[in-house]
Amino acid sequence: MRVLALLDGTPADPDAPLIRVDDLGLLRGDGVFETILVVGGEPRELGPHLDRLARSAAMLDMPEPDLAAFRRAVDLVLGTWSGGPEIAVKLVFTRGVEGGDGTPTGFALGMDISPKVIAQRAGGISAVTLERGIEPGLAERAPWLLLGAKSLSYAVNMAALREAERRGADEVVFTTSSGSVLEGPTSTLVLARGRTLTTPPSTLGILPGTTQAALFRAAERAGWSVEVAPVDVAELYPADGVFLVSSVRKITRVHTLDGKALPDSTGLHTVLDGLYESEY
Template sequence: MSVVALIDFDPATGEATGFHLGDAEEPQLLVTDLAATRGDGIFETASLAHGHVHALEAHLARLAQSAAMLQLPEPDPAVWRAAVEAVGEALTAQGVDEGAVKFVLTRGVEGGSTPTGWVYGTASPDFSRERTEGVRIVLLDRGYRHDVPQTAPWLLAGAKTLSYAVNRAALREAARRGAEDVLFTSSDGYLLEGPTSTLLLRHGRRLVTPRVDLGILAGTTQADLFTWAEAEGYETGYELLTPADLASADAAWLVSSVRHVAPVRAVDGVARAVDRELSDRLNAALLARVR
């Protein structure tokens, strides 16, 4: 089951004017689009559960931030919001209880001036094993210092771009080492993020995540978890974290929009305890969201 909405643009101004539903089983992208030839575009992926697209406003804000970093046209939030909601409604009508809604903006056809945009929704894989048993991860050096956003902004650290070759290569390296996922570190020894996830650590009654000024994405799902955790009496914080902080944490998770909360059960081949009770509560809180 899948649904696609295509964003309509004014060819004279490049501004979004609306959207229309298309056939998700038919080709929709020109081979000369810069998404295909250069990976020159941005995207967001939101979770759909029980008829609600989660953290939509946060995803739209992050899409706009990425667009500004790549000097793409500013996405019209009203048009994109309506398209995402239409795709979510169509998926729900097809009986999808948990799904993923991905929205993409590219620079368009090479040599042209009109962007390309679409929203694609589909049913999610079954992540029940990852949410309960957890994932084995490896630490991989991303090759940049933690202050790269300030020293080399042209590297687009912190933008959610379509250029995912490095992230896919990192996951293949994790599989080669007998793991399922990756946590990147900076070249000067600080914890960053996963290829598709945000790190969350528990030290007692305090939940922490890496600071967002390190060239990493501000986690939309992690932000919702912090809101829930604070209501439950936990302290929360954004910190400069090292592998030693991961090793000493009472529990660790990789958090993402569609897989939700996956406890870390091993790091570089060393097993670690899984907080099954809190993992279940965190995932239940995410699935119960109504926004």
């Protein structure tokens, strides 16, 4: 099932053509987005998602998104939804039509969670490491590369996932050429060692994760240590658990990396998933 609400507060048919061919979101991937998980009618981390949408838009020198209007669009989607208990709501905000008056295009699109993601939440995933062409320092030195902005220009992220599939894997862990861990194409990497969780710093040019932040909040409250620190690929193999986390996939454990089985983290996954769920 899919439900669509436009930023002006009107419902719309998701199967109808609604975007002009000269929308810069289409012609140039020039816009930003967020994907929010809704469970039992409650959006998770809505505030942090909206904040990140605004931050991404600022990185692209776009007009400030009307967050109240996005909230209303989300409410409209939830009010109309008659599908299952979980919804992925995608917020999209583009620079509007080329040569237009600068009015951005915006909408909220509610969708079912794919069966594949549901299966991966339970069964875990295999991943491959792929170089991302980002070196430490680049993001701060070259802000025009938009590293760490959640822009609509995601063709590379999608190509990396196809490369993973070619290699017989489900997912990707992006790395620097010197073997430092970055993130997944649509997820944040979290590493567990003992009762410490680690995630790479967003200053590397990666997206600060909303789900990772929620997990760290819950873990810290439960007495775990959490750290934001560089992680080498070599550190992933002996770790107690490697997880790719995102709104829609929640806490998904990586059971195989570059063809090698990682230590069984099934029990740890149950613990972390419980911590994460305790936030809601």
